[in-house]
Amino acid sequence: MKKTILSILVLILLFSCGKSDKIISETDIQNQELLSQTESSSDLNNTTLKKLIFKNLDDIQYSEELNLPLLSKVASNLKIRYSSIKIDETSSINYDDKTVFFILAIVERNKKSHKASDYEDLGSYFQRKYLFVNREDGNIVAEEFDNNLSYYDNEAIRFSKSHILKDLVYLNESTPAIAFYTEASASSRIVLYSEKKFTLLTLADNEIKKVLYQYPIRMTNGDSNGGNTYQIETLETGLSFGDHKTNGFFDLIVTKNFSYEEAFESDSENNLAEETNLKIKKESEKLKFNGKEYAFHRDDRHRFLE
Template sequence: MKKYIILSGMVMFLISCNQSQNIKNKALAAEQDQDFFSQNEARPARKPLKKLIFKNTDQFETDENLDRALLSKVASNLNIRYASIKLNETSSINYNDKTAFFVLTIAEHNKKMSKSADEEELGDYFQRKYLFVDRESGSIIAEEFDDNLGYYDNEAIRFSKSHILKDLVQLNEDTSGIAFYTEVSASSRIVLYSEQKFTILALADNEIKKYLYEYPIRLTNGDSNGSGTFQLETLETGMSFSGHKTHGFFDLIVTKNFSYEEAVEGDLENEIEGKTVLQTKKESQKLRFNGKEYVFNRDDRHRFLE
């Protein structure tokens, strides 16, 4: 009987210890759950990444608000006259809480790129410059000229303002890029040429990184008699991110829509009947990141024009 009582007591003691340990484990688990919940409350959930960059070039949402007060500080830090900046061809956007980005167009008076006598009538030379600056002081963090977008005031090829897209683009979960396009066109009624070049760049280690550089997103080619007769081939694109990554950056999906329009003006005196021809074709392309930039081969082939 005495052995039974002792054995029962030991069993009860072990059960009590086990229950006590279970209570402690539950309390610890509850504390960990509460801590995890608190951490997630303090750290808002990351927004889902936006895949669409633009559906077509007619539906761009651009940021046209130029920060002129900050630009004045930037001009002083660059040691250039504010009056030398072509304001209608200068754009800016806030990159983050501390940094802003500018695409600056600066007039270089009497600058000659070569010794050609023809350049005497070309006028001033305009340089395009990319700048990341401190939003408070306007001090320069990174800067770079783009010689491909430099032009003379009176030359036949025209360059538009670089239009910055309103929203930053997420190249991956941690890298935000600034996207903008610039249009280049011929100032002619006979030669029908224009092109929109698309660039995505970012600030990394205080350097400007051009991840996608001057990809042609809209292209027109053709000719006209200056009246109602013309033939014109047009490329329109859309661009979005794929869910797949290469070297840590999302692949880019480009949809291409080619169209061909031919119009002949009617001439009743010569018994020529007017006509219009319209043809379309669709293609797509995937651009992958090679560890430095998105790679593409420029395709200037005409789909309809001979």
């Protein structure tokens, strides 16, 4: 009798183990789908690599580092006036124990524009500059203007402060990268447009390398009557590194969440009540490093808007 009970218990245990393995396997498959928040350990230096960059934009933490005395030295080394730097739109982060990275916002007032006619005043001119500098003396290690983020104050499209993510991300076990995004938006109540563009860059041989440049991580397109009637399509993404590498860097996994919202305000004259419709669609994409950059084809197709 005891042998029979023991045999039954062994069978139950084996069955449970098999069922557990099946559950774990299914979970692993789901996690491979998109943006697992797990971390994997590197065999090379036994450090923990965080694979998740961000799951959604609301979860992002930003770098709050801004060494003003060092920034003053940087301005002197660049031979620009400290007052020309927009402090509230300048960001920085420590890259390593010797180097600091700055995204410098520089304003140039009374600059003539080839875009403007004699009767048109486009206002002050804003430029964005990337800098790696020595942490001790502010000497320039590498520098580069981003002309795609330059604009005049009165232009229709403007750019926000470039937000640097709090933590460096690792493209492989030994290569750190700085992650940041900048938002472009239209100053209009009728045209609903904005776009957050994400960049990854590194320092290699004292040169700035943009391994991912201005990938759209949030886009909104639509129109409005200036009130409560509008239609708008929004793309929001998440980013994480996969386990597989291409040309030495981890593949990037992108989750895409498209949403469409249509709203009509109430109209008492025509006896119409306020109405809102919402549609959602999910997609994913994998970006591979081609030896120079994470190449991607910009996709401006609307999923809902006609």
